[in-house]
Amino acid sequence: MGVTRTQEKLETAAADEGKAELQIRPFADETEFLKWRDRLAEIYQAAYQNLREYAYTDRDRILKYLDWLYYGDPRHFFVAWSEDGEPVGFISAHTGWHDEQLGQVGNVHEMVVDPAYRGRGVGRRLFETAVRAMEKENPRVILWVGEGNTRARAMYERHGFREIGRQGKWIKMLRESSVD
């Protein structure tokens, strides 16, 4: 059994190596965002298929939400691009966000990855890119996550975020840059 597992891991690693590393970058401009806006809505809906209680389900509402995310801070709306040059995931963060409890923070609002591209490290790379960018401008970074979203929560905890509050089914998490 151990051998089979090891073999499986090697095969998975080989398969992953065969895939080109996806590019992560913000939209070049508003025109590019508008070009892909509908596709982003599809990815969002697919990503939240099994977590619907934490997501908008109405298409118009999703499009408005995407606008709010993008126009709130276009520089920090990072997109993962497939080998074919299509978005397969994104993360949106707003710098200089005013939090009632903490004052100025970076706020990581949303992250989704197309289910077809999951488990390849796309989410982790998007997250690290956004947090690094936030920390350049804000010593504190927060996010809100659904309490039943165990996969995302585990990832945030591994990246040093800790729970600092709750509101209904939502958990507020914080990471503070270490002061050296």
Ligand SMILES: CC(C)(COP(=O)(O)OP(=O)(O)OC[C@H]1O[C@@H](n2cnc3c(N)ncnc32)[C@H](O)[C@@H]1OP(=O)(O)O)[C@@H](O)C(=O)NCCC(=O)NCCS
């Ligand atoms: C959360 C999400 C963005 C992660 O995307 P992803 O590209 O699959 O993430 P990664 O491949 O980078 O994996 C992230 C972590 O989850 C782990 N993971 C991968 N596949 C997993 C699975 N099937 N079950 C549990 N954990 C898994 C990985 O080990 C990884 O941990 P690591 O960073 O320590 O290596 C994606 O699952 C998603 O779109 N979820 C729905 C929307 C959502 O919940 N967004 C967050 C809202 S706060």
